[in-house]
Amino acid sequence: MKTLLCASLALAFWSNAAADEMVFNDCLAGLRGKAEAAGIEGASFDANTRDLVPDMGVLELLDAQPEFTTPIWDYLAALVDDQRVSDGQAMLLANAATLAQVSQEYGVDPQTVVAVWGVESDYGKTFGKRPLLVSLATLSCFGRRQDFFRGEFFATLDLLQSGDLKPEGLTGSWAGAFGHTQFMPTTYQRIAVDGDGDGRRDLVASIPDALASTANYLKQAGWRTGEPWGYEVKLPAGFDAALAGRKNKRPLSDWIARGITRVDGTPLPASDAQAGVLLPAGATGPAFLVFRNFDAIYSYNAAESYALAIATLSDRLRGGGALITPWPTDDPGLGRGERKQLQLLLLARGHAIGEADGMIGTLTRRAIVAEQQRLGLQPQDGRAGRKILDALRREGPPIQVPL
Structure with a gap:
């Protein structure tokens, strides 16, 4: 009976896969003419989609984008x-000459450019593993937003046809962002520049091409040279949280008059620059005053958590410290070093989770759930937080737990 069930499931899977591939091939055939209308030669389309x-x-x-599904503290x-701070400081030194030229030409400070690089690809370590054309072609033929992804698909084909890109090993995120600073293909077409002078935008x-293109993007998005992205601030008692919001900007002098100061209590610089109050975890968590440059970062990937990651990383790269106000949680998130420690503790307890890579x-997550259940921790959600790490550390010598 079990063998028949497995065979039936395998047959159903094969049938579904075959049907999907038939729909896919018909879709690509239909897209060929539209690609030609967009300037893609038929021979080039065939070679890259065959x-x-x-x-x-x-x-x-x-x-399921993490910017919208992951708690801000995680x-x-x-x-x-x-x-990431240490690696970023090393990148600042290694690329100092290029970054100085980029900053002079586009007006964006090196720390912000390198922070984008660090958040997007961990300084070139993680470009994304999915074949770019496969992802974009699939999204052009299935699911919602097909028109959007067809534009990105055609843009990729155009970049290949022009010689800016090489097809070999071209990978990226599931949605089509790729390269050192993870440009979408249409953004690449519009914004990418030749930073190393070799005649290609690669x-x-x-x-150098990636750093210059990132600075050009921020400049085009309205970056203002010499101005801050914002500050972590301290709100006065009784602050009306209804006034908060990145778009609800008021003159900085108005916020000062309402009693907002820097987080350490020192006065903010007097100015009439437009600023909004950002409360990413509500009124009891860290608060920020954000200016036009925060909006420029936000435009790179429209999520406030994403923009805050780049902004705060850029501050750390300038020598600043971590946020002062704690997040409103009793189970803070873990950095990659701590995540590796957690994974080593799980491995030592017999959980087959692969490499401890952070x-x-x-x-x-499955191993964490098993340990949460064994230790009686709540919630039993598989989240890699401080509670489970501390609990396993306190246990002492590893205990082999059968899976």
């Missing part, structure tokens, strides 16, 4: 940790 097979896994990710803990193989995947 062996594509749909990746249906990307459809599950359409509504999101920032993973992206603005000591390792954000995959050329760090990346929290399905196997690690």
Whole structure:
């Protein structure tokens, strides 16, 4: 009976896969003429799409972006940790000449440019593993937002046709962002520049191209040279949280008159610059005054948590410290070093989770749930937080737990 069930499931899977591939191939055939109308030569379209097979896994990710599904304290803990700060400071030194030229030409400080690089690809370490054309072709033929992804698909084909990109090993995120600073293809077409003077705009193989293009993006998004992105601030007692919001900007002098100061209590610089109060975790968590440059960062990926990660990382790269106000949680998030420690503790207890790499995947979450259940911790949600790490540390010598 079990063998028949497995065979039936396998047959159903094969049938679904075959049907998806048939729909995919018909879709690509229909897109060929539209690509030609967009300037893609038929021969180029055929060469770059001939062996594509749909990746249906990307459809599950359409509504699961971490910027919108991860608690802010977890999101920032993973992206603005000591390792990323240390690596970023090394990148500032290694690329000092390029960054000085970029800053002079585009007016964006080196720390902000490097912070984007660090958040987007961990300074070129993680470009994304999904074949770019496969992801974009799949999203062009299945799911919602097909028109949007078709534009990105055609833009990628255009960049390949022009010679800016090489097809070999071209990978990116599930949604099509790629390169050192993870440009979407249409953004690449509009904004990318040749930073190293070789006649190509290559954000995959050329760090100067990527850094210059990132600075150009921020400049085009309204970056104001010499102005801050914002400050962590202290709100006065009884502050009306209804006044908060990135878009609800008032003159800085108005916020000062309402009693807002820097987080350490020192006065803010007198100015009539427009600023908004950002409360990413509500009135009891860290508060920020954000200016026009925060909006420029936000435009890179429209999520306030994302913009805050880049902004606070840039401050750390300037020598600043971590946020002063604690997040309103009794279970703070973990940086990558602490996540690796947690994974080592799980491995020592017999959980087969693979390498301790600081990346929290399905196997690690399952192991955390098992340990939360064993220790009686609540909630038993598989989250890599401070509570489970501290509990395993307190236990002493590892205890082999059968899976």
